[in-house]
Amino acid sequence: MSGDFDAVAVVALGRHYGRRRALADITFTARSGAIVGLLGANGAGKSTLLAILGTLLVPSTGRVVYGEVTAADGGPDLRSRIGMLGHDLFLYPELTARENLTFFGRLYGVADVDRRVVVALERAGLTGRGDDPLSSYSRGMRQRVALERALLHGPRLLLLDEPFTGLDQASTAALVARLRDEQARGVITILATHDLDVVDGLLSEVLFLRAGRRVTGAAADGSLRERYREALHPA
């Protein structure tokens, strides 16, 4: 498919809101199959970075290169290869899960959208409730629908902002398994999370962020929680 790429390179990226610096000098590359974790306290710049990667924000400095193209050059073709699950769910509560998925599937130009929606509802464990309005779902059920919406068009780059929020243990395990499946398919996943124990062992690369800057120097071994503490709260 046009717009496809096998790596995302973030080069000296910065973003300011007026005089406030949200991100400064962020550089990293994520290749096909990578699962990159963005870790840091609230306000560290994780969501801003995800929004820039999702082409929703323009960086103030630096650039993001998707394969060979930037967001400005890639346009709709590039966006067709990006899936995003935001902190809010990007779903219409008045519509049913099936209507939400069908609407976004058509917007993305997904072929055979009705069949894909049936499969997505099965994966979310919501086959029997697909025609209920989303407002009647629990937070965890909505989160599962939102994940299926983000994956419906088979993105190359998957951006997840706090994807484990509201999920019970079984749903969390299912999401981790799903991310491993997508990893095997070559999807580049970049996720921001505070659930360190859940993603420990899942991430292929970790970016620690503090006040918009990347923090380096954490030990390569030890649990993720220990490395987080060492990087962001050194003694």
Place this chain on the structure above:
Amino acid sequence: MSGFLRVAALVVGKDLTVEVRSFEVLSTTLFFAITVVVIFAFGFVNEGVPVEGVAAAILWIALAFSGTLALGRTFERERQADTLRALMLAPADRPALYAGKLVGILVLMALVEAVLVPLVGLMFQAPIFVAPLWLAALLAAGTLGFAAVGTLFAAMLVRARSRDVLLPVLLYPMTVPVMIAGVRGTAALFQPEADIAMAQFWLALLMFFDAVFVTLALWTFEPLMTD
């Protein structure tokens, strides 16, 4: 169907489905518009006789106020689950998303006008059936100009903290020319002897504003929404 029209139609269909389910925007907008007209009727109708020449202004004031309410509520719905961002993420022409939202607003405002115009006719003894096609054309052109600017500003302000204050502050000064043309054109039709030539002049002016506003909005929607 071209990609632009397909995306715009999808957005309109989604917006109308959501509205049919919730009936939230139409009911509040309609209630507000009727209330405005009834309050004006208490002030400007004395013993069944309305003050001369106020009907056109009251009609357009009610449209502007209720239209602002509809714009605010429609985009508040997109803000609540951040769905406007989901639309912006889609591989669709972003101006097509704007066009879809604009048409959705126009449909809602047309439904409000379908109630409002007879109500103004009834309460202010306005001759709404003397030149109904010219009146419909003036309303359609004026509504398009107002909604074209309003949809752009409401989308821009979705993430602003003071959006409810900023929307009218930005929208009304920009749409003053539309309102003036709408009021003057409608007043020309509501005279005892309808002045069709004058109404045509104001309609032509409204169509000029429409062309300018819609073109500018389609052109600026993507850069304004991305940064």
